[in-house]
Amino acid sequence: MVSNKQWLSATTTAVGLLAAMFSLQLSAHTMTVVPSHYVQSKTGGWVSVDVSATNMTFQWDKGIPLDNFKVFTPDGQQGKVGSVYQxxxxxxxxxxxxxEGTYRLELGNGSRFFTSYELKGERKRLMAxxxxxAAQLPAGAEKVVTTQGNSRSMAFITVNKPSDAVLVLTNKGLEFQFDRHPADIVATEEVTVTLLMNGKPAAGVELDLSRDGELYRNEPExxxxxxxASGKFSFTAPVAGRYLLxxxxxxxxxNELADKVREGFTLSFEAALP
Incomplete structure (x- = not known):
């Protein structure tokens, strides 16, 4: 088992912020990046990656532009994306x-700013x-708040031999560090995750872990x-399969640009059979 491997930069938004990041139509959805395979034994193959805005885990609801979809190769450099379809x-x-090695797949637009305000009792917002x-707010605007949002949705693929270049922390924004390599997550084994904000432990961050098959269960589970306080939490995947964190x-x-910051991430991964 690989231990204490640093996992990558993970700046993404909560569900409500997705509207500011992609479009107002996506405000009630969760962004997901889901490869057809998370582990491969041979080089030279291909994976197909599904990207969608979803209401239910791994049930596709809305295709989105892939202009900002990226792949990072095991040496940490940005690679080439093959054919795309929306x-x-x-x-x-x-x-x-x-x-061979570990690849990172991600979708994100970087930092975006939006300003919300109230005008004659009605809540509104603009991208600024x-x-x-100041130049865009209408006269009489009240309760003005500017939020900086960062969004990223990701997955990792490992070919034959795990590597770490695409997992290194940057100490900027919200990031996560698992106690093992993504290729080594196994059902029924406890995994500990540390979240950091600008390199420091991020306490009180809320997370949801869901698994494939929600559509076919009476309870989402x-x-x-x-x-x-140390920015840590632990989880155990109850069964093998695909999960979304x-x-x-x-x-x-x-600061001079924002009154609030909202960050987060969505990560799809696979728990192997024990």
């Missing part, structure tokens, strides 16, 4: 696995930071967690 229910991309909002973080800030 459908009504989901989008797809092909990724070639030319070399604190510097730019989602697991809810919150990080402790979602985290959201928000805090007040006082």
């Amino acid at each position: 459908g009504k229910r989901k989008s797809q991309a092909d990724v070639e696995l030319a070399t 930071n604190k510097k730019d909002r 989602r697991m809810h967690h919150k990080t402790d 979602e985290a959201s973080y928000q805090a007040d800030v006082n």
Whole structure:
């Protein structure tokens, strides 16, 4: 078992922030990046990646543009994405696995700013930071708040031999660190995760863990967690299969661009048979 491997930068939003990141139509959805395979034994193959905005875990609801979909190869460099397709229910991309090691797949637009305000009792918003909002706010605007949001949805694929270049922390924004490599998550074994904000433990961050097959269960069986004072929480995948981990973080800030920050991530992964 590989231990204490650093997992990558993970700046993403909570569900409500997705509207600001992609489109107002996606505000009630969760973004997911789901490869056809999480582990492969040979180089030279391909995986198909499903990308969608969803209401239920791994049930595709809305295809989205893939202009900001990226693949990072085992050496940590950005690689080439194969053919892409945007459908009504989901989008797809092909990724070639030319070399052994661990790849990172991600979708994200980087930092975005939106300003919410109230005008004659009605809540409104515009896409602007604190510097730019004054010129755009209408006369009489009240309860003005500017939020900086960061969004990223991800997955990892390992070919033959795990590697760490795409997992290294940057100490910027909300990031996560697992106690093992993504290829080593096994059902019924406890996994401990540490969340950090700008390199420091992020306490009180709420997370949801859901698994495939919600559509066919009377109960969603989602697991809810919150990080402790050291930024840690633990989970155990009850059965083998695909899982989705979602985290959201928000805090007040006082800088020239924003009054609040909202960050989080969605990560799809596979728990292997014990």
